[in-house]
Amino acid sequence: MVLGKYSDIMTVKTTDKTLQKYSQDGGIASALLIHALETGVIEGAIVAMPTDEPWNPEPYVATTPEEIVAAAGTKYVLCPLNNALKIAARENGLDKIGMVGMHCLTYAVRKMQLYPFGARHLPNKMALLIGIFCTENFSYTGIKAIVEELHKVNIEHVQKMDVSKGKMIVTSNMGERVEVPVKLTHNYVQPGCYICPDLTARTADISTGSIGSPDGWSTVMPRTKVGKDLFQSAVDMGLFETKPIDPGKTGMEMLTKLAQNKWDRSEKTRAERAEIGLPNPF
Amino acid sequence: MSPFWKREKKSDAENIAEMQTASPPAAEAKTDAAPPEITVKPAEAEAEVKEMAAAKPKVLTAVMSGCTGCLISLTDNYDILLDLLDAIDYRYETTLADVRQIPDDQMDIAIVHGSICLQDKRQVDDIRKIRQNSTFLVAMGGCAGSGCVTRFSVGGQSATPSHESFVPVANLVKVDFALPGCPTGPEVIANTILAAVGADLEYLKPLAELAGFACGCDLLTKIIGNGLCIGCGTCAMACPTRAIDMAYGRPHVNQELCIKCGACYAQCPRSFEPTFEMIEKRVMGVE
Known part of the structure; x- marks a missing residue:
């Protein structure tokens, strides 16, 4: 299953006019974070905040809706968000931390929750992970x-x-x-991306991205109970306009195809690495 | 077995029964060793299971050359500490329990923290005895696993100037599982003890590869040097001394601050990769 486990998949956009203006596509990640913040699911979120250097964002612990809006929009560049987890827990004193990230970031958080070698008391503070579709990233x-x-x-x-x-x-x-x-x-493309097998951030609580939906809309896949409940409550409050995902060529078919391509690329790269004696993650 | 922070509080008997039933069959754990042949009859096996449930696994924790911070980390499991201690038969511990002699009988799990001083005959004898008498040997924390800050010792200090070589446990005896970090996280200690109690090899397997020399430069040699880095910043987060700065999506290790605990490399999502099934089942709670 190249899309991972999910309870539902649909095409969604935010009804918030401000977010529509600043966000990348459907404004899902920002709207969900703000909703989570306002309903107390999270106390703050780690986001990629623009800095003085254009398009070189830095991890930032956002604790207000304004800060989340300021960080809206996709940046096609590396941003070591996980570095801010400890800052959020220790310096900001957050007990319920949210995060937005691609597969590599959410997967690293899940590994940290499973094996917290250097992450004392962080595993149970991760309250919400919003996954972003990603094919590759750049320095x-x-x-x-x-x-x-x-x-x-x-x-x-x-x-x-x-x-x-x-x-x-x-x-x-x-x-x-x-x-x-x-x-x-x-x-x-950064070399490490070629062995990454996952397009849709399958380890997140809820995943979103533009692939599979028309312009101005995003595909949304709630995965865990946390993700499902949060999304449902946001829909109930009228924060999102939803419609079923197009099963055809530009919808589900394209999403599955691109996810399969990334999975295959990973398998191929790992095999090639093994052939020339390079170690793969064990 | 789900991670401890998701577990509901249960009685001892339930805990042990759960651990024993939750351990995956040998074939599924994908170990290199062939699955053991089943020679006992079902009735005998059932009696044996009952007997095992009655007898808790025997555990010792031994301190070598270290600060006992990892032991404090174990006790920092607050809510589940008593459950954890209840699930095991704690046989030897000089700090938490006043037992002075390493027991002579066979232990199920030996947890060692602190590195071994080669010039300290007691430590060398003790670690050999512990290895001989135990089924699993866990090197808990940076010092036992990789030497950590004791690696910087060159001897000449009072009151024992001749004590100069402090080495990871793995340099002297075989270490089954290592837990890097200074100190290593309370949750990972609890998870490891419970996994060892339940022979949960799926969880323990990657820990077998983490013993031995470690350093912040592992990130350069093993991760970036192998084209694996994805710039997520998890290494910098894991570093206890903030020796790692992230700049333009790559870790930069300040060697003056690195204490060689091994947390950065172990925490890196590209050092070892837990399977998606494991993450879905144990952390995300989706089946």
Whole structure:
């Protein structure tokens, strides 16, 4: 099962006008975090907050809806969010921590919960993990090179980045829109991504991402009881507009296909590594 | 067996019965060893199970050269500490229980914390005796597992200037399972003891690979050096001395601060990978 275990899958967007403006697609992650914060499911969340250096976000412990909105939108760059777990628990004194992250981050948190060698009293403080679909990620220098060499846009002028239908789209703050085939960016992918088997963050409480849904909407997959309950209560309060996922070519079929591709890429890379004597994670 | 923080409080008998029934069959645990041949008849086996439930596993914790911080970490299991101690027959412990002689009978689980001083004859004799007399030997914490901060000793200190070589337990005897970290987390100690009690090899298997020399540079040699790093920051989170800074998505280890406890490498999601099934069942609670 390449999509992992999930209780439901649907196409969703937020009804909040502010979030629609600042978010990447359906505004799911931000809306869920704010809802969790307001209903007391979490006391704060670890998010990728923009810094003075454009498109080089840093982990940040957000404890107010305003801070969560400020961190909305996808950044196609590495951000060591897990580094902030201890800061959230110790310096901010949070007992119920939320986090948004791709498979690598949520999986690392789950491993930490199972084997907390250096994470004293953290396992039971993880209250909510929101997973983000991810095919691969870039280092800061990588994304800077992509935007400046391929799109010919100064990274300081980038308003929004997006990946859709095999194109990497950069919108500048002058309103200019430049598209480049995703294939060209593959030279800049971080090497560790090639052995990652999972697209849909199967170890999260609830996963979301644009793949499988039309523009302005997101695919949502509640997985655990925490994820299910939170999403249901948000829907009941009218925070989300939902519709069934399109089973066809641009919907479920595409999501399954891309997830299968990533799974196969991982298997292939691991086999190739073993062949030349490189160790794989045991 | 679910992680302890998800478990409801139960009586001893229920706990032990659960641990014994929850242990996976040898074939499923994917160990290299062939599954043991079943020679006992069902009736005998049932009687044996009953007998085992009546007899708690015998456990000792022995301190070598260390600060006993990992023992304090064990006691920091607060809510479940008494349950944990109830599930085992605690035979030897110099700090928590005033027992001075390492028992001569066979132990089921020996937990050692602290590194071994080669010039201390008592420690060398003790660790050999403990190894000989126990089924599982667990190196609890950085000192026992990798030497940790005692690795920096060069001798010449008072009152025992000749004590200069402090080595991981694995340098002298075989270590079955190591728990890195300084101190190692209370929860992982509890999980390991319960897993060892229940012969839960699925949980214990990766711990077998973690004994021996460790250092922050493991991240460079074994993770980044093998093209495995994904810049998640978990290593920096795990570091007890904040020796690791994350810059542009990669760990930078300050060697002046690194105490060689091994927590960063063990906590890295790319050092060993628990299976998705294990995470779904034990942490996420989805079947």
